[in-house]
Amino acid sequence: MRLLLTSGGVTNPSIHSALVQLLGKPVAECHALCVPxxxxxxxxxxxxxxxxxxxxxxxFQHFTGLGWCSLGVLELTALPTIxxxxxxxxxxxxxxxxxxxxxxxxxxxxxxxSGLAERLPALADTVWVEVSAxxxxxxxxxxxxxxxxxxxxxxxxxGVVDFSIFPxxxxxxxxxxxxxxxxxxxxxxxxxxxxxxxxxxxxDGAVEVVSEGQWTTFG
Numbered sequence: 001m002r003l004l005l006t007s008g009g010v011t012n013p014s015i016h017s018a019l020v021q022l023l024g025k026p027v028a029e030c031h032a033l034c035v036p037x038x039x040x041x042x043x044x045x046x047x048x049x050x051x052x053x054x055x056x057x058x059x060f061q062h063f064t065g066l067g068w069c070s071l072g073v074l075e076l077t078a079l080p081t082i083x084x085x086x087x088x089x090x091x092x093x094x095x096x097x098x099x100x101x102x103x104x105x106x107x108x109x110x111x112x113x114s115g116l117a118e119r120l121p122a123l124a125d126t127v128w129v130e131v132s133a134x135x136x137x138x139x140x141x142x143x144x145x146x147x148x149x150x151x152x153x154x155x156x157x158x159g160v161v162d163f164s165i166f167p168x169x170x171x172x173x174x175x176x177x178x179x180x181x182x183x184x185x186x187x188x189x190x191x192x193x194x195x196x197x198x199x200x201x202x203x204d205g206a207v208e209v210v211s212e213g214q215w216t217t218f219g
Contacts, residue, residue: 001120001160002203003128005135007167008196009062012212015199022127022201023095030127032068032096037076038133041106041149053100063131064098076107079114091116091123101132101167104142105152111137117158132167135200139164145183161202166193169214177216184218191218 002022010016016027023030036053039045051057054073056065064071072090074097079087091097099107111117136142140159143166147155164187166180180193192200197213209215 001124001128002126002201003130003138003161004199004201005130005138005161005165006199007132007135007165007169007194008171009060009131010066010129010199011062012197014210014212015197018199018201018208018210019127019129022203027066027068029069030095031070031072031093032064032098032129033072033074033090033094034064034098034100035074035076035107035134036100036102037110038100038102038104038107038137040077041103041109042101042133043148045102063100063129068096076110076114076116079116084115087114088119091119091126094126096127096129097123099128099130099134099137101134103147103149103152104133104136104139104157105147105155106149107133107137108157109149109152111158120160135167136165138202140189141187143183143186145179145186161207163190163192163207165200166191169193169195169198169216171196180216181218187218189219192216193218 036050039050137157138160141155144155168175184191194215195213198211198215201208
């Protein structure tokens, strides 16, 4: 798998260079699908923010607004009702999946329910570009600190990577380094805190930090 796990998107030249390296060609030549599903599970998100994501509004200039050759939508909550014969080719043919933030436990639920999670190995050629909860969902756990979906049974997510992520370091009240340290104590395993200028690349299990900002590791 080829993952670009970000806090705030492709926010600086270093992260953009890492993205192009993962893609193997310019962004403008790549066909992408955006996944807004995590937004529905978070109380701060809703129709307007989903619309902004899909329309590549200025708030999403570092994500859906990067200048993709084409941009479509893959809404995971719809997939169980339409059959794999329709949506699997859509996912397979996309060169990039742009997985937005929101609530990571809600996203994990629908990745499993839709069947997308079990098809991850078959999408080895797809580049996953993920923001906030879209990145966190790949971890084993996100910590109770970040669970906003009332129906979440716990804080477990997909475990595609073996470390957890505290995003938006120092970007919001409640996301300070001290908050991240308390969160990491609860996680009890490998974990990182990253700001909006930092990201990870994961290629076939090899992890690298790409940063023009602040990041730290715990455990």
